[in-house]
Amino acid sequence: MFETPHISEAGDRALVVDLGDTIDPETNDRVRSLMLAVEGMDVPGISDLVPSYRSLLIAYDPTLTDHDKLVDIVTLADANLDAAQIDSPRVVTLPTLYGGERGPDLDYVAERAGISVAEVIDLHSCVDYRVYMIGFAPGFPYLGGLSEKLATPRLSTPRIRIPAGSVGIAEAQTGVYPSASPGGWQLIGRTPVPLFEPDRQPPSLVVAGDYIKFSAIGTEVEYKAIQAAVATGEYQLEVALVEPNAPDSVPAPARDDV
């Protein structure tokens, strides 16, 4: 992690604030805190904030503010982060049906890891995964914390269409497809809880800095019951504001070719 932010010009409408050059929870926490602190200052002319693993992009309108002013604001905000009121992260539980039609690659992941299917489910669902950032597609979370045992290469031939809610593994990453798309991840299960809905405020279920916990659903009947409750708006999402049960291990850098 850097002592003070490294700030670079990113054209005439944005600047990039780098807070480190590694993927780790502390640097990512600082990105989140800095974003919330800058947002709380209601600076005129800031048009968007884009947090990522170890960096914050600040987009601005140069007719309303300028680069130098924003450098001062960011430097000040970063130096006073300890004093800033930052909400604690949330742990959002995603009920997930592992295996079968919903997770056609579960057996392969188990076979490759040399463990049983039950062990794969246990290993995958016992961790609170940090949402390092949202990117690639609306609502797509880049998660850190997958057990090294479960790391599996992508499919050699990507699937044409992966259903929304699919939970997958690619190399040392795990993730959830928020909407149907092509993709090459090994699919181990599916959640009936939508991660992205354009009309919801905010539209994404989780934001950078949150944690996701997968909890195993027993049966297809249970999956359908949750799906029905989601559709009628009766489903109660499990959200906790507690210290996450997250490992200290550093995940491999994510790639964008999901």
Added chain:
Amino acid sequence: MSHSGSHQVIEVLEPGLLTTVQDTGRYGYQRFGVPVSGAMDPFSLRAANVLAGNDQNSACLEMTVVGPRLRFLEDTLIAVTGADLAVSLDGERVHRWQAVHVAKGSVLTSDGMVDGMRAYLAVDGGIDVPQVMGSRSTYMTSRIGGLKGRPLKSGDVISMMPSDPSHRHDERALPEDLEPVHYGHSHVIRAIVGPQASAFTQGALETLFDSRYAVSNDSDRVGYRLEGPHLKHVAGADIISDGSPAGAIQVPADGMPIVLMADRGPTGGYAKIATVISTDLGRLAQARPGDTISFKQVSVAQANSALLEQEAILYSLDPELLSRAPEAVVRALQASDGAPSPALRETELPHLETRVAQATIEGQTVAVEIMIERD
């Protein structure tokens, strides 16, 4: 569609090649993975709106290469800006960059590209589609915004928001000397070094600013892919994924630059050597496959001056708008004695000359543009 005063104004007879509803973009949702989208050439969209008496952020049609065929269902006022797509009303050519009256029943057509890639059609009131995440812009990949998240198709009926009659100024026009010059086929695009210039060799920066690149056929609303000399990385093209600013020139491992445009993903994993300035990004959006791009290095301060010049032109169109202009724009106008400078955009490469010649293609005589290299 959603409230009183909304009224049906346009029936789509033919959709054109790619016609979408766009405004100035969707901000505040990139952190949720949602692209900004919006007009590829924002100056042209905003100018169209102001000329038609709309709020500058109102939704317009962005028409690509070949525009649509539209029937107007009532009298209205329109403005066409941006590319010259040979737009006519009942067979008569529409002057771009000015307000134009349209009578009920009139049919608008486009005969194809004369100059540039993307034209904007603003209609009195602005297009009335539901706002999704604060914007009416279409993001086709996720089917968000616009007309059900897709391009226009035949049979669509487009409604407009109620308009304020006091904002109708039929005579409103961009002064001719301020109209964006002929776009042509070679474009000087100004760029600021960074944010990850140190991921590249010094030679790569020199190459970027000394070479000419061709716009690839694969260019679209997400990115302009360029072909030309390789840009070398110091230690690989991959970075830890971070935010992608508009206009960023990212360079994957193959060394070929890609300029990130309106529909770019909010984050990306390739090093970015430089960033196109906002004034010139709309100009780049008017470049066609095969056109020549050359980059010119400028500072943030130079980019700001260029932007303020352009903003001054827009705000000068409407005294009411000018009264609400940002201070920096007012100051820029005062510095130029209240008249926006005509030096709007650089046009041709200094060592290239464009000549117009006549050619006969399939029995029709057409004007074509040829480029001649000067000694």
